[in-house]
Amino acid sequence: MFTPIMKPRSRPSAGDYQYVDEAAVDAELKCLICTRPFQVAASLQSCGHVFCQTCITTWISQQNSCPVCRRIISPGEIKPITARNFINMLDNILVYCLHCNVTNIRRGDMGSHLQKCSMVVISCSAADIKCPWKGPRKEMSKHLSLCIFQQIHPLIETLQTEAKSKANVCNQLRERIDAMDKKLQEQSRFIRAFMNNGRPMSDYCIALSPDHCKIMKHAGGAQNQSTNRLFCSVCRSNVSSGSISLHHCDGGCICQSCIKKYCSDLTTIQALPRQQTMYELRPRLDASSMNRQLSRARNGLRSARRTQNVAISESVSLLNVPQTTHRYE
Structure with a gap:
């Protein structure tokens, strides 16, 4: 039975959680622009003041001075804070999930919580083949038991794998044909030189x-x-x-x-x-020997082109779509 693979969710956003007691958060952990706890903290090299990276980047796009000390600054001075103890203090702030209302979750653990939260809205595992369903994670199992897209998903994957394999074969054949075309052109050039304007x-x-x-x-x-x-x-x-x-x-x-x-x-x-x-x-x-060699080269080129056309036709028929690939004649 096909097992759906859940795609990893991006890092938590402000719409996923709320602080249990934001007023109790240390002021040193709050941005001086948005006045909320830092999301991704960044400091200015010239003065050392700390802000949310998004906040200070937006500020500098409109002003060229520090919001606190008014020192002239440039975008190149913004450096993310990577000190482990500072990041741990931010991760230890308690929050609650806005999807399922579970409380007292460390902000640093919110990402793991969202990976298993039963109320988070997710897409069907067959969304890659255009299933439009979206709903709470807890309803996913029920949806998958009825989802037509999910039932044909293994077949589609098999066809895609076969089509990819056929495409690789076609690419290899194209490379061989290009090489044979180049060789044929060189041999034709040799024949012209050999014939020497009617003086072989x-x-x-x-x-x-x-x-x-x-x-x-x-x-x-x-x-x-x-x-x-x-x-x-x-x-x-x-x-x-x-x-x-x-x-x-x-x-x-x-x-x-x-x-x-x-x-x-x-x-x-x-x-x-x-x-x-x-x-x-x-x-x-003599000229007859050269013509025989040129004829063999042309026959080999035609054979390679026929093989490529067969491979392209098989790839298109597997996907059951109209053939748009140009055939070599």
Whole structure:
């Protein structure tokens, strides 16, 4: 059986109790502004006078001087009193409950009394699912035996837990899809660089001699000169001839690091040798291989999106509310 959990009540207010004999309370324990026993006592650092923290804060918002000695003060001078003996004297003042009329309660114990007072007005334990009932604590048991909201509360909690779990799954799927989107964009960028404006790159020279290959001829010069640098078409980093994996003799190259990053599942491409002709055929990365890898990445992305749509639909159906979540297509 579901056991209702009572939420803790905030600290007692002036509307919860009255003093048994307020006139007998020591004047040193009374505020000089409201003339009542301190609720939360605070002192002014400059002059040492003590007031209720609420009273002196309100006073300073309208006046800039101490109510007693008229010394100029600022809000930063207000400091709560934390001395244990002073707080104990305030807690020992006797009060009676305005809800049940029980008397001779220590003011410091009033909070504990309100937690069990049979006449305190409380909300239904199913108020979190919109039960409107409010009434004395002693009538709570009777209300719970008839409360429709309380009867479905365990079911609602179960559905909320399941919906939260589904939401976590959806968030994880979104993160995976975002990561795959990013990877797909990077691979698309690699494909565009590889295709090289209709001049696909390769790992061998199509020129008859190194002198006719712009990349090898360019790399053979003084690479320390800023006008003679080679840049990877993908990552745009400065590369040496020894770190080039793909190139086209008319211009454009891709470094080994980008090959390892975007083509880790394909045949390893060696660094570009300084002299190699089109007749020396080697295993190479061609356009059809790159298109197959791009197709696999796209298929994986579609599969992840379908899985996310199923998880979102299940979460919405559990709560039996109209689906408003955008579906990925």
